Amino acid sequence: MKTRREFIKTAALGAAALTAGNATRLIASTGPVRKPLVVSTWSFGMPANVAAWKKLVEGERALDAIETGVRVCEGDPEVRTVGYGGYPDRDGYVTLDSCIMDETGNAGSVAFLQHIKHPVSVARKVMEETPHVMLVGEGALRFALDQGFEKENLLTPKAKASWKQWLKDGGNYEPIRPDQADHDTISMLAIDQTGDLSGCCTTSGLSYKMHGRVGDSPIIGAALFVDNEIGGACATGVGEAVIKTVGSFLVVELMRQGLSPQEACKAAVERIVNRYPEYRKVQVGFLAINKRGEAGAFAIGKGFQYAVHDETGNVLVDAEYLLG
Ligand code: ASP
Numbered sequence: 001m002k003t004r005r006e007f008i009k010t011a012a013l014g015a016a017a018l019t020a021g022n023a024t025r026l027i028a029s030t031g032p033v034r035k036p037l038v039v040s041t042w043s044f045g046m047p048a049n050v051a052a053w054k055k056l057v058e059g060e061r062a063l064d065a066i067e068t069g070v071r072v073c074e075g076d077p078e079v080r081t082v083g084y085g086g087y088p089d090r091d092g093y094v095t096l097d098s099c100i101m102d103e104t105g106n107a108g109s110v111a112f113l114q115h116i117k118h119p120v121s122v123a124r125k126v127m128e129e130t131p132h133v134m135l136v137g138e139g140a141l142r143f144a145l146d147q148g149f150e151k152e153n154l155l156t157p158k159a160k161a162s163w164k165q166w167l168k169d170g171g172n173y174e175p176i177r178p179d180q181a182d183h184d185t186i187s188m189l190a191i192d193q194t195g196d197l198s199g200c201c202t203t204s205g206l207s208y209k210m211h212g213r214v215g216d217s218p219i220i221g222a223a224l225f226v227d228n229e230i231g232g233a234c235a236t237g238v239g240e241a242v243i244k245t246v247g248s249f250l251v252v253e254l255m256r257q258g259l260s261p262q263e264a265c266k267a268a269v270e271r272i273v274n275r276y277p278e279y280r281k282v283q284v285g286f287l288a289i290n291k292r293g294e295a296g297a298f299a300i301g302k303g304f305q306y307a308v309h310d311e312t313g314n315v316l317v318d319a320e321y322l323l324g
Pocket of ligand 1 (some may be wrong): 043141184203204205206214216217235236237238239240
């Protein structure tokens with residue numbers, strides 16, 4: 001029979017020992033760590049992953065990879081729920097939310113930002129060039145312009161036409177159908193060749209939202225959380241549900257306690273619908289990776305997809321879900 005000392009030695013050899021504060025946890029899986037790796041939300045994550053992957057195989061930091069990746073989506077006018085071409089709020093203004101977090105635990109964020117095509121890059125500047133985490137509205141815009149970002153009109157003719165039609169149809173704001181395509185954020189997580197993690201998310205938020213409404217996407221802990229010793233988690237869907245449960249932080253803490261990314265995302269979804277039954281009819285999806293490069297996701301309703309790029313290729317995966 002093994003002595004306790006021998007057992008601990010064996011366990012430490014067979015699994016990654018992760019130190020978090022005073023507590024040491026073991027992630028049970030063994031075998032080589034999957035790296036580099038990039039994952040992101042929805043089908044528009046596929047081209048974003050390709051851009052991020054290029055950086056990762058060149059040996060760049062996960063932080064550079066994820067910023068590069070989501071910028072593809074932000075700049076694509078056909079993606080109607082992120083950046084340029086995104087649906088406006090109910091008064092016709094395109095207002096953007098984004099945040100970013102690196103392997104050191106540093107974070108930056110912008111909310112209610114107008115006229116800037118790449119809010120993720122402004123969020124990164126907030127992280128790197130200021131002592132703050134979050135800038136909003138006019139102040140965020142002024143900061144972006146000071147940093148050399150260009151002021152642009154983000155409301156494309158297509159998005160404007162959709163908004164006009166929505167007004168004509170009665171202008172009802174009701175984000176209830178899980179399969180609707182009028183909101184969706186790109187959230188992305190990556191592990192680089194050195195094994196470091198970063199993550200970010202960027203969105204135009206719920207279409208036709210109230211002017212001034214800010215969702216989960218710029219809130220560290222809600223739509224995004226990265227702990228380089230444990231893993232990272234991110235979210236998409238109705239942000240109010242994610243904010244009230246501090247969803248991504250919850251997912252990372254559950255992974256710290258030993259749950260797999262998939263189990264942790266499922267537990268966070270269950271927390272939302274058990275605590276707030278009214279959110280059973282909306283969509284929220286969580287996506288997570290752990291330090292070993294295991295990925296998982298889970299959603300309230302059917303339809304959430306996520307893109308995974310590792311050395312075997314880039315695939316779009318249908319997430320499991322709780323309610324039909
Ligand atoms: N989470 C975003 C928001 O609430 C929207 C989405 O991802 O669907 O603004």
